[in-house]
Amino acid sequence: MPEISRRTVLKGAGAMLGAAAFARAVAPASAWVANLSVDEFLQRHYKELSRDEMAAVLARLEAETEEKYGVRVQIQDVRPQPGVQFGYALNLSICIGCRKCAEACQIENNHDRRTNNSYIRVLEMQKGSLDLERGTAIYEHAVPQPDKFYMPVQCHQCDNAPCVKVCPVDATWKESDGIVVVDYNWCIGCRYCEAACPYHARRFNWTAPEIRGEEINPDQSYLSNRVRPQGVMEKCTFCLHRIRKGRLPACLEVCPTGARVFGNLLDPDSEIRWVLANKRVFVLKEELGTRPRFFYFFDK
Amino acid sequence: MPHTHETGAPARPPVDALLSYPQFLWKALGVATDGGLMFYAWMTALTAVFLVGVNAYTWQLVHGQGVTAMTDHVSWGMYIGNFTYAVGLAAGAVMMVIPAYLYKDRETHDVVIVGEILAIAAIVVAIGFVSVDLGRPDKLWHMTPWIGRMNWPSSMLTWDVVVLTVYLLINLHVVGYLLYMRFLGRSPNPKWYLPFVFVSIFWAVSIHSVTAFLYSGLGGRPFWNTAILAPRFIATAFVAGPAFIVIALQVVRRLTSFHVGDGAIRTLISILRVTMVLNLFLVGSELFTEFYTGGNHTASAQYLYFGLHGKNALVPWIWSALTMNVLATILLHVSSAHTHLWRIDIACALALLGIWIEKGIGLIVPGFVPSTLHEIVEYLPNQIEWKISLGVWALGLIVFTLGLKLAVAVFTNEMRVEPSKRNS
Structure with missing residues (x-):
């Protein structure tokens, strides 16, 4: 040995x-x-x-x-309907910044309650300027303030979406009705899409979402509001589980001023088409070439 | 040329490789686990740091990345900053390959293996940092070509994965082949490694350009959305790589019997003198464009260098980086390798640290501050992120140390094939 x-x-x-x-x-x-x-x-x-x-x-x-x-x-698994292209418009002249939309989004989409998450961020802007630099998302006073206007921002469902372009695994894509979705079970959590989005529309599940059973909205779909796993991206889908069944987005239903207009862009008699044809409409950061499906307009 | 093809050598029976390659691996394992007291102390320390990182990572894995300081506003931080820096280090190693193979600098050629081993270790670090940044590492297989769904060619991240993997394989092949041939006592056949060496030169530039394109292609982030980003990445890579190797070569010279000539170090210093100045010039060009133009596009640079609306967490970092880089450049130009090598070493250390800040935290974080809706949420890495990052670097140093140890053992003929095994 x-x-x-x-x-x-x-x-x-x-x-x-x-x-x-x-x-x-x-x-x-x-x-x-x-x-x-x-x-x-x-x-x-x-x-x-x-x-x-x-x-x-x-x-x-x-x-x-x-x-x-x-x-x-x-x-x-709610699929898109043929002959439908969704569009959304928001009237900045009458939005009062109450953030009911953000709250409704949280409840409808089973968001994490601990971080008070929502797909909508409402900016309080200085009248006389569209400069985001002069706006703030953090305000705790009565609304509306006389020298301010209010600009809710959510996913713009861009036709040329930077988030879709950069995803390394095709976990996010644009559906045939124009909604950009995420397969939560395919996402690897690299957050490249979050860096690419110019509208702060994407959210990451930094922890497993905290939500009490009795607060969970049981009407769910695979690509939208089911409770998300930890470590993946999520985003606004215009409540596709509702809109694909002929209902309206939760943020629109709850709006007390009627500032929100939603509909099928292919329907010539729709309200959204009327707004786009007759109002002074703009999209955010048009110069980036993202071609949003979310429009802002003024009444007067 | 040190490597000439052996002529007239009898063709060896295939059974030879079947026996000698396992022997090579077995002996390599012996070399990797055997050494003096200092070697054991160094490896134990690295392993300890690595394990602290592993432990912190498992914590992050269980509880989610909410345990880091990252948020939906600053969604990349310490990990992606270090990833960027490590890719640069890997690409910078090619600054030894170019003089050694393109300009046939003999003394550099003798030690070029050090640069190639650095490339391997740095890629391990880079891949480590992307991996710890992933929210779902269990889903990583989704990125495998054909098996998963790789969004190629649209996503720059898929390009990066491809070029980094290929760069790692090229360098593993070149290093492995040269060491194995040397171990057998045979001259390496240029056909089997020179084409790979030349591809690796082009490839080194590609890995760092693609990494720059990851950021510079994002229209929503004005701080990154600049055509000068890729050239800046290359310039900083060609500072960090040579600076690291200058120090590594001296350590090898002092601690082993491997011959490291002054010529190789002098060549690297000459390269550094140019690349350091080039980097400062590019930084200056960027700063001029940012600050002279003004407007909202300057907000991130304003935040980084001077603070914005009272938020200024990165200001001390970036001015430290700038000071270190300027100081390193001056030191390099006023010192001679013959008389004041220690001053060169200080310059290299300063440059390594300066670039680490400039290209890590100093590049990634301001891209997110202010956010795309112009909100200012600050970020500095927390303890978990420091632990995990140090753990990844410790792993890289373990790979680098073992690679060097193996190379030294083979090159000094301490590790040779046993003649009895070669008789068929």
Whole structure:
């Protein structure tokens, strides 16, 4: 038997010590690994799922929500309708900055309550200037202030969307009715889209969303308001689970002044078409060439 | 030329490689785990830092990136800053390959392997930093070509993944091939490595240009949306790479029996004297355009250098960086490698740190401040981010140290194939 040198013994001891230290260092990850499911890991991209596969995914997601939040929800895969191109316009002359829209968005879309998240950010702007530099999203006084006007900003569903262009894995794309969506189960969480968006429209799930079971809106869809997983991007979809079934976005329904106009751009008799044809309309940061589907206009 | 193709050598039976390659790996493992007291102390320290990083990372993995200082306003920070810097370090290593292979600088050629090993280690660091930045590392397979859904050619991030992976493979091949041949006591066949070396020169420029395009292609971020970004990245890379190697070569010379000639160090210093000035010129051009033009597009630069609306977290950082870079440039030009090598070393250290700030935190964070809706939310890395970042760098240094140790063992003939195994 060959003699084992002192050095070899020491090396062996060192290697064992290192392995033990490594095991100790990664021990907290067991909680993360326990949450992974094989089905979830192997799930294909939204566009590659057959009808049956999608049904299985939806059932799994419903079961997961019930297990985590103790509430039964219905998650549907609501597809776009042919012959529909959605557009949204907002009347800056009558918006009073009450932020009811932001609140309705939070409730409708099952946002994280701890961070008071919403897809809508309302800017209080100085009259006489459209310079965002002179606006602020943080105001806690009565509205409207006489020297201010108010500009809610949400996803502009750009036709030339920088977020879609930069996504490395095709986890976000533009649907045939013009809505930019995210497959939350395909997103890798690199946040390149968040850096690319010129309108601060995207949000990242920095932690698992905190929301009480009884606050969850059970009417959900795969591409919009289902409760999101930790570590992925999310964004406004104009409430596609509502609009694709002929309803209006939650932010519009709640608006007390009627500042919001929503509709099918292909319908010549729609209110949105009338606004675009007759009002002084502009889009935000037009010079960037993003071609938004969200328009602002003035009455007077 | 040190490498000439051996002529007239009898063709070796295939069984030879089957036995000698496992032997090469086995002996490499021995070399990697064997050394003096200082080697063990260094490796233990690096491993300890690495494990602290691993532990912090598992914490982040479980609780989400909410444990970092990043927000929806500043959605990239320390990790992506370090990623950018590490890509530069990898690309900068080519500044040894060019004099060694294109200009046939003999002394640089003898130690060019150090640069190639640095490229490998730096790519490991760069990939490490993108990985710890991902919200869903379990979904990384979605980016694999054909198996996942790679959004190529539209997304610059897919380009970056491709060029970084290929650059890593090229350098692994060149280093692995040269060491293995040397280990066998055979002359390397230029056919099997020279084409790769020349491709690597072009490739080094490509990895850093593509990394710059990641940022400069975003119209919504005026601070990054500048055509000068890619040239600036290349200039800083060609500072950081050579500066790191100048210090590394002296460490190798002092601690091992590997011969490092003064010529290689002098060549690198000459390169540094040019690239440092070039970098300062490009920074100056950027600053002129930003501040002379004025308007909203200047807001980020204003925030970075002077603070904006009372928010000024990055001001001390960027002025430190600028001071270090200017000081390093002056020191490099007034010092001679013959008489005052220590002053050159200080200049290199200052340049490494200065560029790390300028191109890390100093480039990534102001891109987000003010935000696209002109809100000012500040960011500085927190403890978790520091721990994870140091852990990734420790991993890079472990790779670099082991690579160097293996190269030195092979080049000094300490590690050779055993003759008995070569008899078929």
